[in-house]
Amino acid sequence: MAISICLINQKGGCGKSSTCFHLAGAFAAAGHSVLLVDADPQGSLSQGFLGSSFVEALPASQTLAALFVESCRFLNHRQLVRETSIAGISIIPANQHLAEFNVPCPERTRMMQFVLRDLLQQQHEYDVVLVDCPPNLYQCTWNALLATQQVLIPVNPEDFGAQGLRAVHQAIDHARQLNPVLRRLGHLVTRYDRRLLIHRSYEEQLRILYPHLVLQTAIYELNAYKVALACRMPVENYRAKTPAAAAMRELVEEIFLRLAAKEKRRIAG
Numbered sequence: 001m002a003i004s005i006c007l008i009n010q011k012g013g014c015g016k017s018s019t020c021f022h023l024a025g026a027f028a029a030a031g032h033s034v035l036l037v038d039a040d041p042q043g044s045l046s047q048g049f050l051g052s053s054f055v056e057a058l059p060a061s062q063t064l065a066a067l068f069v070e071s072c073r074f075l076n077h078r079q080l081v082r083e084t085s086i087a088g089i090s091i092i093p094a095n096q097h098l099a100e101f102n103v104p105c106p107e108r109t110r111m112m113q114f115v116l117r118d119l120l121q122q123q124h125e126y127d128v129v130l131v132d133c134p135p136n137l138y139q140c141t142w143n144a145l146l147a148t149q150q151v152l153i154p155v156n157p158e159d160f161g162a163q164g165l166r167a168v169h170q171a172i173d174h175a176r177q178l179n180p181v182l183r184r185l186g187h188l189v190t191r192y193d194r195r196l197l198i199h200r201s202y203e204e205q206l207r208i209l210y211p212h213l214v215l216q217t218a219i220y221e222l223n224a225y226k227v228a229l230a231c232r233m234p235v236e237n238y239r240a241k242t243p244a245a246a247a248m249r250e251l252v253e254e255i256f257l258r259l260a261a262k263e264k265r266r267i268a269g
């Protein structure tokens with residue numbers, strides 16, 4: 001069965017899209033077919049793979065926004081999936097057309113909150129689905145929470161209060177009422193700089209605040225992630241022998257280990 005993971009956090013720039021982008025490369029290199037869903041009207045993930053002018057020119061009917069557009073409701077949404085230049089990675093792109101549908105009170109929109117779930121239920125051929133969310137908990141993130149099985153929360157080792165983690169966890173609890181299979185995969189420390197005392201102490205604090213819910217793998221602030229992105233390649237495809245690529249492979253391994261441990265606990269009751 002496919003693994004589906006959404007990456008959420010209200011904080012902008014914490015590395016959601018970058019993690020999705022490079023993690024996709026590591027999953028694909030390990031032999032898994034990956035579907036990326038760009039659920040952010042900023043379209044950063046789509047632009048990373050397809051280029052900004054191409055993505056910005058896409059009509060709503062060829063992006064994730066089609067799920068919300070009345071006149072596109074009866075289109076074959078499987079056509080929204082595009083192959084990328086990287087073998088094993090496909091993407092449903094998004095751009096500015098999604099912005100008007102990313103409303104702040106998604107639950108009031110009744111069936112609209114389930115459009116992504118309905119779409120993903122038709123995607124059987126992928127091993128891994130990763131959904132990149134915008135820096136808020138509006139309709140797009142809400143759809144992702146109702147459509148996936150796991151939540152990964154990229155967190156910068158900085159003031160957690162300012163990052164609104166409490167609201168993130170409340171949203172997950174709330175979503176579980178409508179999507180009971182949803183689980184927390186954990187917090188992923190991103191853009192980490194071990195030389196900074198403040199980063200080390202916040203990381204420690206995060207592990208105390210959320211025992212068992214912080215991944216061992218941390219993603220360091222490394223130039224290779226930026227350079228590979230600029231070359232439109234996950235770092236695994238750009239330079240597999242860099243520490244940046246190794247960290248993404250380590251993250252894939254840890255995700256599988258965590259999921260296996262969860263499954264074992266579920267079976268044991």
Ligand SMILES: Nc1ncnc2c1ncn2[C@@H]1O[C@H](COP(=O)(O)OP(=O)(O)OP(=O)(O)O)[C@@H](O)[C@H]1O
Pocket residue numbers: 011012013014015016017018019040042044133134135190191192219220221222223225226229
């Ligand atoms: N580990 C990292 N090392 C170096 N640069 C990084 C790293 N993670 C992210 N960045 C850079 O930081 C910027 C913001 O990252 P990214 O777009 O992934 O954040 P985001 O959480 O998706 O932002 P938004 O909330 O706006 O969607 C980008 O320029 C990205 O290349």
Ligand SMILES: [Mg+2]
Pocket residue numbers: 016017018040042044045132133134
């Ligand atoms: Mg982003």
